[in-house]
Amino acid sequence: MDKKALGEFYRNTLLNEIVPFWFPRAYDETHPGLYHCFEADGSMADTDKNVWAQGRMAWMLLTLYNSVEKRPEWLKYAESALKFVEEFCVDPKDGHMYFLMTEAGVPLRKRRYAYSECFTAIAWAAHYGATGQESDRERARHWFDIFADVFFTPGKMAPKTTGKRPTENLGARMIMLVTCQELRRYLGDDDGFYTGWINRCIQDLKSLFLHEDIQAVLENVAPDGSIIDHFDERTLNPGHAIEGGWFILNEARMRGGDQELVDIGCKMIDWSLARGWDKEYGGLLYYVDVYGGSVQEYWHNMKFWWPHDEALIGTCLAYVMTGDEKYAEWHQRIHDWSFEHLQDKENGEWYGYCNRDGSPANTLKGSVWKSFFHHPRALWTCAMFLGAIPEPGIKK
Secondary structure: OOHHHHHHHHHHHHHHHHHHHHOOOOEOOOOOOEOOEEOOOOOEEEOOEEHHHHHHHHHHHHHHHHHOOOOHHHHHHHHHHHHHHHHHOEOOOOOOEOOEEOOOOOEEEOOOOOHHHHHHHHHHHHHHHHHOOHHHHHHHHHHHHHHHHHHHOOOOOOOOOOOOOOOEEHHHHHHHHHHHHHHHHHHOOOOOHHHHHHHHHHHHHHHHHEEOOOOEEOOEEOOOOOOOOOHHHHEEOHHHHHHHHHHHHHHHHHOOOOHHHHHHHHHHHHHHHHHHEOOOOOOEOOOEEOOOOOOOOOOOOOEEHHHHHHHHHHHHHHHHHHOOHHHHHHHHHHHHHHHHHOEOOOOOOEOOEEOOOOOEOOOOOOOOOOOOOHHHHHHHHHHHHOOOOOOOOOOO
């Protein structure tokens, strides 16, 4: 791996291709907030605004502002998204956030989850890094506290099932971990508050979701960590587990190379690549069964954009942390497949959804789920790990 050349490639792709595809077209000149549903050529596919996207896009813009260049337009776009969220996206009945809005701010849908809150929290933390406004710290902590309360207070979240088959979920721990990393970066550790949450999530990952005997990272397990032998609980998401793996590796990096965490992160990446890489067509399968059986979700063998972004980050950081050439080889394999099949060579940016053989399933560049987040985050993060972009300052 030529670290310098690859880092420059990711930086240049991000700044000269991806950012210009999204902006200024994503900026709503009439209302606060950012659009994110676009066709291949950049034409608008839908004007609704996802609340997750507002927080994620604001965070990404502010991350660029804090690390690459203090461009006034990046700050303006991010502040428009944050204004939209604070003014329109909070349900006055319970203080929680909606999930989907019209472009003018009329609520359309609310979910029982609190991911809108955590993405808003990291955006406000990054805004504090950009402006130093004390009110940003309070907003970031406010939305973090709601996120933590909903996901980690037993019985707080509205139930999805009858409760007769109780489970523990990987996703909430992963997102808590990375959210705490971002808040700690900009706000400081508050006497170990955020690191304490990170340690709790890592312990849960080790004790509940990582199964050494079968080399698998489970998404849903019984409360004691055992496998539940039914469709939903047997289903693995390799891209999601790789994402969690690089979160752990990044924590190891920020702790000066903690070897136990390096080993955990690398296992999560190794096991997930072994299970998820499509040996016939290449690329990462979306879902696989823990025992190699059938998966009931019909999109299980499609190739989505974001698992490949997470795999780029995971293999890049694993190589930086270990120097093991197998990660350089994996990174090149994932890079080559992704830029061959997901890349729109005419208009730039990645398609969101491909069929198993790598052909585009549709030509969307943005949707309710795909916004200015996973792909630019992957390019930025890889460039940062490879030394082509400076890391934003970490508060002590």
